[in-house]
Amino acid sequence: MMKFGGRHYGLKPGLVLLLLLFTTIFTTASARSESKSPNKHFEFTVTWEKYAPDGFSRDMILINGLFPGPSLEMDQGDEVEVVVHNKLPFNTTLHFHGIEMYLTPWADGVPGITQHNIQPNDSFTYKWKATQYGSYWYHAHHRGQLDDGMYGSLLIHPKKGMETPFELITKHKPSLEAIRKAAAEPKELLLSDFRHITSAEADTITFASNLELICYDSMLINGKGSADCWPADKIVNLTRPDQAAFLAAGNATLTAKGCLPAKILADTLGAGLPSNVSAIPPNVFDVCTPSAGDTEVITVVKESCRNDKWIALDVIGALGLHTALFSIDEISLWVYAVDGEYVEPRLVNAIEVTNGDRYSVLVRTTDLTPGDYTIRVISTTGAQLLTGQGTLSVRSKRNTTSTRTSSPFFLDNGVPISASSPPVLYNPSIERPFPPLPLAPRADKTFKLSMSLQGSIISWSMNGTIFPHSIDTLGAPILFQPPLTSSRDNLTITTLNNTWVDLIFMTATFPMPPHPIHKHGNKMRLIGSGKGPFKWETVDEAIKEIPEAFDLVNPPRRDAFATPLALDRVAWMAVRYHANNPGAWLLHCHIQSHFEGGMSMLLLDGVNEWPAVPEEYLGMT
The missing domain is CATH 2.60.40.420 (Cupredoxins -  blue copper proteins)
Known part of the structure; x- marks a missing residue:
């Protein structure tokens, strides 16, 4: 609850009433989840059960007995409440991907950052307002549980009267009517990769081998699919040049699952780093087991x-x-x-x-x-x-x-x-928001982040330091603590409210795959990218030398951007965002093995206007 320093001031009665009224309004806004009844209420019971999405049965996370979980549907402006009942044999949390959680950062679902873990047989209530519109999704944010199936779609219908881009497709009125009708009732297509081992089993193998498990068994559409095993000649004929370049180092071919062999991975991407290929069971990289599931x-x-x-x-x-x-x-x-x-x-x-x-x-x-x-x-x-x-x-x-x-x-x-x-x-680089959205001509702060492996092929960093997942067991979540006033380590960025921030993501070495960098809290603008080192201290300096690499006129706006592929040289990507949503937010690579390997940063946005966490969330453990 907001206080005025515990001091007494000689104010007139009328001013006191105004002050009390302001305090009440401010407190209500900052702790909105305590006072407003939800327009949309959802109950999730998460369980650990046998399921066979592609015809192969394994232990998975089901939500209300379903995989994928139930589709959430609401209107822009709705107050939303999602109650998660954890019937799993382990901790979990739920993150609503792409939802800005404006003024409700405690509902973002990141253990150790915005909440405590949801313990087995405990429940947690997420309360937030649907300030946005469009297509989103939700998923577990505890370790690798996304690979265990804890996710589903989320749709927010736009408020009435919102400007749409459909007249850029056609001006024919009957067609426009048909388009608007279709857009109001979209069908979701959840695309996912699926493994026949659990995330816990994958972790055990990963740590024993010191190698990233890059092989999956099937691709699913809305949780349906099959594990196909191709003939050896088809695999050889379809091997792409980028794959052949890696295979040439060991005179090898892709495995029966169509994967780069574990030894090739160790000798190329993991060159000079410790590994133990013999700790990997044959079914992970080499042996393909066919299975037949349903088709969406x-x-x-x-x-x-x-x-x-x-x-x-x-x-x-x-x-x-x-x-x-x-x-x-x-x-x-x-x-x-x-x-x-x-x-x-x-x-x-x-x-x-x-x-x-x-x-x-x-x-x-x-x-x-x-x-x-x-x-x-x-x-x-x-x-x-x-x-x-x-x-x-x-x-x-x-x-x-x-x-x-x-x-x-x-x-x-x-x-x-x-x-x-x-x-x-x-082509995402020429994407243009509709209608055009303003962008500050320059940033108030710039942070250069060097992406690299740290001592092994399973240990990733976004800025030279591995983000510790143990943070979710070290006491009060970061959001519950007084914020830092300045960045004190390689893992924390602090900003003042209503400022603009540039983040420059640089690959430290090559070859390096693209990293889909996701920012919690609000969206970013992609203002530039290029090959070679980023040798400047700010975007302003870089623009003077390579103006063609930047776009400050209505550039793409998203909650995640993939860094450029660094195959034969290093590469970089520049994004700009408006720090206008105070709270503790995660910035991380959304590849599960990279996220688990420590490729994350902590953003403390608006440290000068740090939010007060409602009592009901302080008590949730």
């Missing part, structure tokens, strides 16, 4: 060619490691929103979806021949060849079945089938 089917019924028909899809990257190339055979996609916010629409054939991304797309089905169109998810990560499939089933009232086979844009390694007429791939 999205059905669309056409009325007639005279009625314009559209569908909207929210494509969500609930991925642990892989980057997914998403496409639907023969079909063009209008991308109209990214990470929950409208963008200037672009017509493409495919989208690379990294960990945590959300893309909202429109498909015009009016002129499509009735039949089945394959939804394809292809890994473009160099670690492994891996694919998944679903079906978009277009039906008419006269045609309810189909035997047609659709033609893909890509081979199963992500290489375009047609070299002369390649498919159009979404």
Whole structure:
């Protein structure tokens, strides 16, 4: 509760009343979750049970008996309450990915940072306001539990009267009406990579071998899929040049699971670092075990060619490691929103979806021949060849079945089938928020962060120091403590409220994969990227020498950006954000093995206006 220093002032009665009224309003705003009844209330019971998403049964986390968990749906402006009952045999927390948690940082779901762990047989209530709109998702934020299946989709319908970009697609009124109707009722497509071992088993193997486990068993769409084992000649023929470059070092081939062999990983990315390949069971990298699960089917019924028909899809990257190339055979996609916010629409054939991304797309089905169109998810990560499939089933009232086979844009390694007429791939670097959003011309503070391995291939840092996960067991969460007034170590950044901050992410060495960097609390703007070292102290200095590498006019705005691939030299990426949401926030790579390996930073934003945590959250342990 806010206090006025415990002092007495000689104020007139009228001023006292005004002061008391102001105090009441301020306290109510800062502890909103204590006083307002929710418009939307959800109950989650999380359990540890056997489940077989791709036909292979393993222990998993189910939410209300479901995988993926229930879809959450609400309206912009709603007060939201999600109660999590932990029936797991271990601790957990829940994070609402991309939700800014404006004025409610205690509901962000990061153990040790914004809350205590939810102990087995305990419950925790998350209260927050849906200040945003669009497509989001929720997932566990305790160690590697994302890989155990604790996630689901989240949709916030925009408030009435909000400006939309649909007239940039068409000005035909019947078509606009059809588009708006489709966008109001999107169908979610959760894309995920799935392993046949639990996250705890993966941790045990990782620490014993000192190697990152880069292999998964299947790609799922809405929790459905199969583990496919390809013939050896197909694997050899589809090996990409970037993979071949690694394999050449050991005169090797990809394994039966389509993975880079563990020894190649140790000898290249882990060159000079300790490892124990013999500690890895054969089923993790080498042995492929096929299994058959269900296939996700999205059905669309056409009325007639005279009625314009559209569908909207929210494509969500609930991925642990892989980057997914998403496409639907023969079909063009209008991308109209990214990470929950409208963008200037672009017509493409495919989208690379990294960990945590959300893309909202429109498909015009009016002129499509009735039949089945394959939804394809292809890994473009160099670690492994891996694919998944679903079906978009277009039906008419006269045609309810189909035997047609659709033609893909890509081979199963992500290489375009047609070299002369390649498919159009979404380019995130030219993404433009709609309507245009203001950006400060320069930052008040700049932080240069050097990304690197630290002593082993499983230990990652964002700024030269491994982030300790033990922080979630070391007493009061960071948010509950008085904030630092300045950065005191390589893991903490402090800012003043209502200031602009530049973060420069630099690869310290190469080769290094892209890192999808996710910021909690609010979104970032991608203002520049490039190859080679970032030799300047600020963006202003860099712009003077390489202005072509930067964009300060309505650049992309997202809650995560992937750093450039550093294959033959180092690379860098510059983002700018507005520190206008005081609290303790996490900044981290969203690849699960990198996050668990310590690739995180702590952002203490608005230390001069630090929020007061409500009593009900202080007591939750």
